[in-house]
Amino acid sequence: MATQQAKGEAFQALHEGKPFLIPNPWDAGSAKILAGLGFKALATTSAGFAFTLGRLDGSVTLDEVADHIRALDEATPLPVSTDLENGYGASPEEAALAITRAAEAGAVGGSIEDWDAELGFYEIEHATERVAAAAEAARALDFPFTFTARAENFVRDNPDLDDTIARLRAYQEAGADVLYAPRLESVDDVRAICEAVSKPVNVLAYPGLSWDSLVEAGAQRISVGGRLAFAAAEAMLDVAERLRDSGDFGELRGPTRIEPFLEG
Numbered sequence: 001m002a003t004q005q006a007k008g009e010a011f012q013a014l015h016e017g018k019p020f021l022i023p024n025p026w027d028a029g030s031a032k033i034l035a036g037l038g039f040k041a042l043a044t045t046s047a048g049f050a051f052t053l054g055r056l057d058g059s060v061t062l063d064e065v066a067d068h069i070r071a072l073d074e075a076t077p078l079p080v081s082t083d084l085e086n087g088y089g090a091s092p093e094e095a096a097l098a099i100t101r102a103a104e105a106g107a108v109g110g111s112i113e114d115w116d117a118e119l120g121f122y123e124i125e126h127a128t129e130r131v132a133a134a135a136e137a138a139r140a141l142d143f144p145f146t147f148t149a150r151a152e153n154f155v156r157d158n159p160d161l162d163d164t165i166a167r168l169r170a171y172q173e174a175g176a177d178v179l180y181a182p183r184l185e186s187v188d189d190v191r192a193i194c195e196a197v198s199k200p201v202n203v204l205a206y207p208g209l210s211w212d213s214l215v216e217a218g219a220q221r222i223s224v225g226g227r228l229a230f231a232a233a234e235a236m237l238d239v240a241e242r243l244r245d246s247g248d249f250g251e252l253r254g255p256t257r258i259e260p261f262l263e264g
Helices: 004-014 028-036 046-052 062-075 092-105 124-139 161-173 187-196 211-217 227-246
Strands: 020-022 080-083 109-112 146-150 178-180 201-204 221-223
Touching: 004 146, 028 062, 028 227, 046 062, 046 227, 062 080, 062 092, 092 109, 092 124, 109 124, 109 178, 124 146, 124 161, 146 161, 161 178, 161 187, 187 201, 187 211
Parallel strands: 020 221, 080 109, 109 146, 146 178, 178 201, 201 221
Antiparallel strands: none
16 A cells, blocks of 8 residues: 555645646545546545435535545555645634544645635635645645645625636745636636746546546646435435335446455
8 A cells, every 4th residue: 555655745746747637536436446547646526425324515524534535645656635624613713623633534635725614715815825824735745735825705606706816826926836717617717827836737527528638728637526426325316216116126236346445
């Protein structure tokens, strides 16, 4: 099994090479499948993980996330980056603690948002202080930890491109290694952000966008968030509805295709 140092170095190197896709498993089994398909790194999904606990996104604790990271890290030899939501607290100290706890659980990367369910968007000065504290915590580790700062405007119904760019530039100066504005639906917006900053940019895959268009626009890393988890859940829902309504067993599946990924 690769050491955390080796995983950290490998994950860091991915951001310096060709653009890459990082899928988001929601449990150890899905992590094993994705690793078996040849992906080079994995990222957690807060929404997908919350679903496994029967909850909505934003309702898990840092302790639960740390246990989840540990399970994914032990499931495969791949680097794991983690969605740390808003850092599980509004203060810079809490953002820093989230990074430290994630690293202790086995992660070699992680992201923190600039939005709070109760407080809304943090003022840019406060958000930048949180990014700086998280970046300092990442640098204090004894292995490479790739820290991503997120600007939540577009995913929180405030599609303000100028403010998003201003925030990402501030987070870059505060020490973030990767920048991320989730739910950009326009290639032009992706290009504008990538051209406005000098750090690698993560883009969330979205219907209507394509790999080629995002890479051409400057994306270095493309993630899928909770969409794989919910694709799996909706497939189960479809089959279960047919079972309930018509007793149709035709779509039931055995483990034949899955078992090879779980061996070893």
